[in-house]
Amino acid sequence: MNKVYQVGDATVTRVTEMTLSGVPPEIYFAGSWDPAFLEKNRDTLPAGLIDGDSQLVVSIGTWVVKTPDHTILIDTATGNDKNLPYNPELSNLKLPYLDRLLEAGVTPEDVDYVLLTHLHVDHVGWNTRLAGGNWVPTFPNATYVFPLSEQQYYSSPASHNKENEPNFNVYEESVLPVVEAGLVKTIPPEGGEFLDMFKFIPTPGHSIGQMSISLTSGGEEALFGADVMHHPFQVYHPEWNSMYCEFTEQARVSRRRVLEYVADRPIIYFSTHFPGSSAGYVTRDGNGFKWEFI
Ligand SMILES: [Zn+2]
Numbered sequence: 001m002n003k004v005y006q007v008g009d010a011t012v013t014r015v016t017e018m019t020l021s022g023v024p025p026e027i028y029f030a031g032s033w034d035p036a037f038l039e040k041n042r043d044t045l046p047a048g049l050i051d052g053d054s055q056l057v058v059s060i061g062t063w064v065v066k067t068p069d070h071t072i073l074i075d076t077a078t079g080n081d082k083n084l085p086y087n088p089e090l091s092n093l094k095l096p097y098l099d100r101l102l103e104a105g106v107t108p109e110d111v112d113y114v115l116l117t118h119l120h121v122d123h124v125g126w127n128t129r130l131a132g133g134n135w136v137p138t139f140p141n142a143t144y145v146f147p148l149s150e151q152q153y154y155s156s157p158a159s160h161n162k163e164n165e166p167n168f169n170v171y172e173e174s175v176l177p178v179v180e181a182g183l184v185k186t187i188p189p190e191g192g193e194f195l196d197m198f199k200f201i202p203t204p205g206h207s208i209g210q211m212s213i214s215l216t217s218g219g220e221e222a223l224f225g226a227d228v229m230h231h232p233f234q235v236y237h238p239e240w241n242s243m244y245c246e247f248t249e250q251a252r253v254s255r256r257r258v259l260e261y262v263a264d265r266p267i268i269y270f271s272t273h274f275p276g277s278s279a280g281y282v283t284r285d286g287n288g289f290k291w292e293f294i
Contacts, residue, residue, distance in 0.1 A: 005268060005279060005294075007215050008216070008218025010066065012270065012279075013063070013064045014279065016100070017060045017077035017097050017126075018059065018060050018078070018095060019059045020057070020059070020060075022051050023051075023056040025054060025056050025233075027243065028230070029240045032240035038050070041236070045236075046292060048275050049232055049275060058275060059273055061077055062101070062126070063270050065215065070113060071110045071111050072198075073115070073142075074213060075116060075272055076124055076127050078126075079093070079126045080095060082169070082170075083169055084121060084170070085168060085169065086166055086168050087121060087167075098138075109141055110141075111139035114142045114144045117212065118147065118150050118209065118211070119146060121166055121167050123227075124174040124175055126138050127139075127175060128174050128178065137181050137183055143183055144184050145184075145194060146175075147191075148186035148189065149208055150210070153209065154167065154175065155175075187200045189202065190202065197217050198214065199214045203226065204247065205245060205248070205249070206226070206227040206245045210228075210254075220266075222269075222270060223269055224272075225272075226272055228251075229255060229258075229274075231273065232280075235282055235289045235290060236288060236290065236291070238255045238259055238288075263283055263289050276293050277293050
């Protein structure tokens with residue numbers, strides 16, 4: 001059974017599309033990784049962060065939020081059957097994501113809103129599915145909500161000109177079809193409240209207009225941090241960027257700001273890519289921070 005978290009009147013459930021183990025940290029944190037960190041902290045770090053001696057475990061998934069009135073998905077993972085010429089590992093997948101969504105009590109027709117933190121390959125894929133050779137909205141009754149600046153960038157040549165761009169073709173297959181179906185609402189660059197309980201908070205850097213999403217209900221708060229961090233090691237080393245962070249200095253600023261915010265409050269942090277439950281608490285530890293799964 002999927003673990004269900006309560007945040008005021010809302011419930012939050014993880015649906016994991018895939019777990020990747022054996023990820024080399026010197027590549028994932030290229031230019032930042034320091035093996036001495038692991039040697040020094042191996043005995044005190046939470047379990048499940050690494051595979052074997054030092055390889056990272058990461059995941060890709062969706063958060064399902066049920067409020068008294070609505071069923072909401074936050075980010076839609078990678079999707080099946082995608083054509084990603086510069087991202088072969090995520091291409092042409094055949095994963096039982098929709099079955100897992102059903103296990104979490106959600107049919108595609110049930111979804112009222114799809115909230116997207118940013119428009120990278122591993123966050124928008126299940127927006128669409130292939131039907132009769134065409135990309136159609138997977139969640140036909142949903143409104144898809146995402147930052148306007150992400151749409152402007154990823155629909156423009158500026159985002160497609162980089163060599164081996166891992167997000168090449170993503171906008172065309174996974175975002176444009178929901179735009180053309182008239183199912184989209186965009187969030188302005190300053191962010192803002194949505195459906196009373198949610199707030200889009202600009203946390204740019206990983207991508208040009210990424211936003212984290214806070215959920216507040218019944219005096220309780222949670223934060224869906226998107227790709228502010230990819231792995232709990234970054235709680236301990238906020239200056240480490242992942243290889244997927246596009247605007248590196250800004251990514252560091254946003255990461256530290258989010259850590260400062262959640263560390264001083266009883267806020268559940270829901271990550272996109274952490275292993276295990278993908279959820280937990282950040283607390284202060286000396287001059288830095290530490291991570292605890294829940
Ligand atoms: Zn991601």
